[in-house]
Amino acid sequence: MTTTRATPVRLTQFAHGGGCACKIPPGELEDVLTGLTATTSAVGAPLLVGLATGDDAAVVPLPAPAGGPARALVSTADFFTPVVDDPYDFGRIAAANALSDVYAMGGRPAVAVNLLAWPRDVLPFDLAREVLRGGLDIAAEAGCPVGGGHSVDDPEPKYGMAVTGLADPARLLRNDTGRPGTPLSLTKPLGIGVLNNRHKATGERFEQAVAAMTTLNREASEAALAAGVTCATDVTGFGLLGHLHKLARASGVTAVVDTAAVPYLDGAREAVRDGYVSGGTRRNLEWVAPHTDFGDTDPHTRLLLADAQTSGGLLVAGEIPGAPVIGELVPRGPHSIVLR
Incomplete structure (x- = not known):
């Protein structure tokens, strides 16, 4: 249920970009992070996962309870501008996207707090309430309590969450543990970005994209851990090729x-054909081009493979039920990615 108005408010028209396509381009971000290093944790141990490998969340070891199993804390934050016009769906998508970083590390969300930016003099607060309600509903589906958060007055609406999770430090999913001979599986179809861009431009609603973005990566994460997988990442704003490049680079494959x-997704190729490609997707493709052997892959397919996803699936170095195998890791060659 969403708020009914004589003239529905289109949230996407109040933002310069949409969803994870509004991220800072990966090349520029890496330049910013150069020279910044992780510190030791409050318990005196180094981070298990920090900036070095470009993973989805930070992981720090926790003191093991007497006679209990080892534990690690997983910490992440993610927020963005509206990716759809419906405020309730925007909240659900943003929450699922934030929770995904914990699942991508092999963790279980334990608690979250809201991050809300809202143009209070432009958009009514009943829409903000719908955004927050959507986030609460997805967090409840994940079994993750939401304990307040932080809000600011901002020219653009933005929403997301900071999420804390728990994981077994011996069973993490990370970028740097890929090995040659391992298949690559993808748990959600691509094309979310181009369909969202078409939605922003035309107002057309794509239920298949909303369904994909609001599906938690919990089952995929659990399946990967059950299969003994150690290497995975989620596919979001840097596109499949961008996240795959980071994984291959960190793993040396x-x-x-x-x-x-x-x-x-249905309609994705048509959206590319009709020109609904975000600037973020084009920047992703430009960033990975020097590291990719494209072979004879056509231009539209290249754009789809670099498409900036929002709340995309997991890219898993291993086979898991229900996820198509899309390739494999091989010994390191001249490029980090080869398309065939």
């Missing part, structure tokens, strides 16, 4: 992608 095996 090359990723070979069977482009015919990659799944796409």
Whole structure:
């Protein structure tokens, strides 16, 4: 249920970008982070996962309770501008996206806090309430309590969460543990970005994209851990190629992608054909181009493989039920990615 108005408010028209496509470009972000290093934790131990490998969240060891199992704390934050016009769906999508970083590390969300920016003199607060309600509903689905948060007056609406999770430090999913000979699986189809961009431009609603973005990565994470997988990441604003490049680089391998095996949402190819490609997607493709052997892959497929996803699936170095195998990791060659 969403607020009914004589003239519905289109949230996407109040933001310069949408969802994870509004991220700072990966190349620029890496330049900013150069020279910044992690510190030791409050318990005196170094971070298990920090900035060095470009992973989805930070992980710090916790003191093990007497006679109990070892534990690690997973910490992340994610927020962005509206990716859809419906405020309730925007809240659900943003929350699922924030929770995904914990699942991508093999963790379980334990608690979250809201991050809300709102143009209070432009958009009514009943819309903000719907955004927050959507976030609460997805967090409840994840079994993750939401304990307040932080809000600011901002020219653009933005929403997300800071999420804290728990994980077994011996069973993390991370970027730097990929090994040659391992298959690559993808748990959600691509094309979210181009469909969202079409939605922003035309107002068309794509239920298949909303369904994908509001699906938690919990089951995929649990399946990966059950299969003994140690290497995974989620596919969000840097696109499949961007996140795959980071994984292959951190693991010292090359990723070979069977482009015919990659799944796409209905309507995604048509959206690319009709020009609904975000600037973020084009910047992703530009960033990975020097590290990619594109072979004879056509231009539209290249854009879809670099499409800036919001609340995308997990990219798993291993096989898990229900996820198509889209390629494999091989010994490091001249490129970090090869398309076939």
